[in-house]
Amino acid sequence: MRRAELIMAGVLALFSIYLMWKSAELEVGFISGEGPGGGAWPFWLSAIMLVCTGVIAYNGIRRKSPPSQSDEPLLDRYGWKMLLEVGGGIFGFIALIDIVSMYGAMCIFLVYYLKFLGRHTWRLTMMFAIVTPVVFFFFFEGLMRITMPKGLPFTEPLFNILYELIY
Amino acid sequence: MLEVVGFLGDGLWSAIQPRNLLLIVIGVTLGLFIGAMPGLGSVNGVAILLPITFLVPPASAIIFLAAIYYGAMYGGAISSITLGIPGASTAVATTFDGRPLALQGKARLALVTAAIASFIGGTVANLLFTGFAPLLASVALSFGPPEIFALMLLAFATFVGLGGDDIPKTLFSICIGLVLAAVGFDQISGEPRLIFGGISGFMHGINFLVLAIGVYGIGEMLWTIDSTRGKITSTEAKMTVKGAVSDAKLGMKRGWKGTAIGSFLGFFVGILPAAGATPGSLMAYGVTKLTSKNPEEFGKGHPGGVAAPEAANNSASTGSMLPMLTLGIPGSPTTAILLGGMVIWGLTPGPRLFVDQPDFVWGLIGSFYISNIFALIVNLSFIPVFIWMLRMPFTILAAMIFVLSVVGGYAATRDMHDVWLMFLFGIVGYLLRKLNYPVAPAVLAIVVAGPTLRAAAHAAAPNRPARGLTHSMTTAHRSSRRRINRRSRSRLIWNSG
Numbered sequence: 001m002r003r004a005e006l007i008m009a010g011v012l013a014l015f016s017i018y019l020m021w022k023s024a025e026l027e028v029g030f031i032s033g034e035g036p037g038g039g040a041w042p043f044w045l046s047a048i049m050l051v052c053t054g055v056i057a058y059n060g061i062r063r064k065s066p067p068s069q070s071d072e073p074l075l076d077r078y079g080w081k082m083l084l085e086v087g088g089g090i091f092g093f094i095a096l097i098d099i100v101s102m103y104g105a106m107c108i109f110l111v112y113y114l115k116f117l118g119r120h121t122w123r124l125t126m127m128f129a130i131v132t133p134v135v136f137f138f139f140f141e142g143l144m145r146i147t148m149p150k151g152l153p154f155t156e157p158l159f160n161i162l163y164e165l166i167y
Numbered sequence: 168m169l170e171v172v173g174f175l176g177d178g179l180w181s182a183i184q185p186r187n188l189l190l191i192v193i194g195v196t197l198g199l200f201i202g203a204m205p206g207l208g209s210v211n212g213v214a215i216l217l218p219i220t221f222l223v224p225p226a227s228a229i230i231f232l233a234a235i236y237y238g239a240m241y242g243g244a245i246s247s248i249t250l251g252i253p254g255a256s257t258a259v260a261t262t263f264d265g266r267p268l269a270l271q272g273k274a275r276l277a278l279v280t281a282a283i284a285s286f287i288g289g290t291v292a293n294l295l296f297t298g299f300a301p302l303l304a305s306v307a308l309s310f311g312p313p314e315i316f317a318l319m320l321l322a323f324a325t326f327v328g329l330g331g332d333d334i335p336k337t338l339f340s341i342c343i344g345l346v347l348a349a350v351g352f353d354q355i356s357g358e359p360r361l362i363f364g365g366i367s368g369f370m371h372g373i374n375f376l377v378l379a380i381g382v383y384g385i386g387e388m389l390w391t392i393d394s395t396r397g398k399i400t401s402t403e404a405k406m407t408v409k410g411a412v413s414d415a416k417l418g419m420k421r422g423w424k425g426t427a428i429g430s431f432l433g434f435f436v437g438i439l440p441a442a443g444a445t446p447g448s449l450m451a452y453g454v455t456k457l458t459s460k461n462p463e464e465f466g467k468g469h470p471g472g473v474a475a476p477e478a479a480n481n482s483a484s485t486g487s488m489l490p491m492l493t494l495g496i497p498g499s500p501t502t503a504i505l506l507g508g509m510v511i512w513g514l515t516p517g518p519r520l521f522v523d524q525p526d527f528v529w530g531l532i533g534s535f536y537i538s539n540i541f542a543l544i545v546n547l548s549f550i551p552v553f554i555w556m557l558r559m560p561f562t563i564l565a566a567m568i569f570v571l572s573v574v575g576g577y578a579a580t581r582d583m584h585d586v587w588l589m590f591l592f593g594i595v596g597y598l599l600r601k602l603n604y605p606v607a608p609a610v611l612a613i614v615v616a617g618p619t620l621r622a623a624a625h626a627a628a629p630n631r632p633a634r635g636l637t638h639s640m641t642t643a644h645r646s647s648r649r650r651i652n653r654r655s656r657s658r659l660i661w662n663s664g
Contacts, residue, residue: 004601019361022361022363023360023361026356037356038353042349045346048338049342052335052336052339052342053339055335056335056336065603074598074602078393078396079393082393083597086392086569087389089569090573093569093573094586094587097573097586102577106574109566109569113565117562118560118562119562120563128563132570140574140578144201146578146581
């Protein structure tokens with residue numbers, strides 16, 4: 001965990017420098033008669049972040065922080081597997097939204113998560129995978145009038161039927 | 168005072184008329200579910216349902232919208248406690264202790280405590296509203312940018328206490344939240360800022376819900392699965408009247424101080440223009456923790472940590488109505504929409520409203536009392552449903568939380584860029600959490616920093632660097648404010664023609 005603590009502090013320090021650099025594209029000082037420049041706020045906050053990462057790294061090197069005292073890895077075998085399966089599942093869910101619509105992607109994700117990760121029965125899986133998008137559709141599109149992404153044009157005939165029901 | 172009691176009696180009578188009562192019940196129930204849905208808050212509910220109110224008289228319309236507002240304040244706590252995802256910004260602080268209580272199998276205690284604290288907060292605010300509206304409105308009006316900025320700094324000072332022992336990591340977390348709040352067009356100069364190579368999705372800034380849902384919905388759930396090896400089980404007892412009464416007693420025994428602090432602090436912050444319920448609930452949590460005999464128990468499942476923000480956000484929601492009605496200044500985004508509705512209905516909010524439209528104003532104040540009672544009843548009635556959700560197998564619950572996170576992330580801004588950003592925040596939040604970085608201060612910072620803190624800081628900044636914060640307001644500004652205050656105070660005389 002100590003190595004991860006130091007690597008993370010380094011990455012965050014680089015990110016802080018990047019933010020300072022981007023903030024400096026606007027005025028970071030005090031403009032006479034106007035007040036602080038547009039970049040002052042994020043620039044000086046990023047500078048404080050940079051100082052913090054230095055202190056975090058120092059504490060890590062001196063083994064003062066709890067993570068730097070631990071010998072456990074940041075992600076063990078289970079952690080990597082979980083991150084790939086669950087995180088990958090959510091990644092796939094979001095990627096599918098623009099293809100098969102929010103509701104289609106939701107259905108596919110629920111089948112993947114409940115059947116393949118949760119090992120539930122097909123009956124229960126399909127019940128959740130079908131009922132959830134239907135309930136969300138009527139709540140968001142029908143009641144709240146919030147339109148969710150429809151995906152590629154091939155989903156249009158189905159949505160036309162559903163919109164006839166709610167409008 | 169007797170006159171006020173008489174007007175209040177008339178208002179209560181108006182609120183319990185069958186049509187208004189029905190609208191109150193429908194409003195609080197709808198509000199409860201809208202507030203419980205991540206990505207949607209009272210502002211969405213009131214904005215979306217505003218056109219429906221044109222079908223009924225203005226007094227009934229505002230009663231309906233106020234009931235939605237009330238219901239949403241109660242509802243925000245539900246997803247914070249049961250799912251760990253704040254339903255709205257006003258319920259972010261409820262997550263800190265509400266979710267740990269739910270994970271310990273004490274969701275019923277958290278939900279009952281939240282409901283009762285909300286009820287007490289709402290009642291205290293109603294009494295303060297009825298008795299001291301003119302006085303409080305003039306105090307609120309005397310708050311200028313330096314005072315608002317100082318108040319926000321106080322809120323940030325309380326955040327440091329939320330981050331645990333590692334001060335550099337807490338400070339980093341606060342700063343990153345503030346920097347993320349600065350992404351997008353600078354509202355003061357109008358220049359694009361930190362848009363990372365011109366990515367259009369950053370132009371509109373980063374909505375706090377994108378960060379909150381990312382770190383609490385996705386990040387927290389990944390951390391829970393990792394730390395429990397996916398073996399988490401719910402052991403929540405069934406909802407019984409006896410159990411609920413016992414939880415109510417326990418919740419109030421350990422949360423009375425938080426409820427009291429939240430009720431009064433929330434109302435005071437709520438009446439400040441542009442402050443609203445969110446800073447009120449966060450400050451109430453921080454102050455309750457700082458003044459507690461056992462501050463180390465906060466963040467691990469202390470009922471006081473649920474009671475304080477819940478009492479505060481309900482109290483503040485009533486408080487934010489005060490500047491709207493008495494001065495015509497909205498105290499929160501939701502009251503800004505209500506204000507718009509009143510203008511459409513042909514009413515002019517301001518000091519004359521109490522004189523010219525007493526039936527409307529006192530009907531609304533009466534409906535606050537009735538809505539508060541019905542919100543408590545509806546909320547307590549639905550607790551078994553929320554607990555049933557927690558009794559579902561964890562793999563089903565986790566899948567539903569991920570689905571809600573993605574849908575909520577999209578609903579907040581209707582931009583797929585923000586859904587990807589939320590996913591990124593979730594993964595980074597999970598890794599940071601493993602390395603003991605507190606994520607709560609970042610979420611709180613982006614919530615409070617938004618436009619309010621930056622605008623207040625800019626407006627309060629002296630034109631000459633050598634001058635201090637308290638000397639920032641020019642003489643002309645001060646004298647004009649004094650003039651406004653004098654004028655407003657002289658107008659705010661109850662029931663005088």
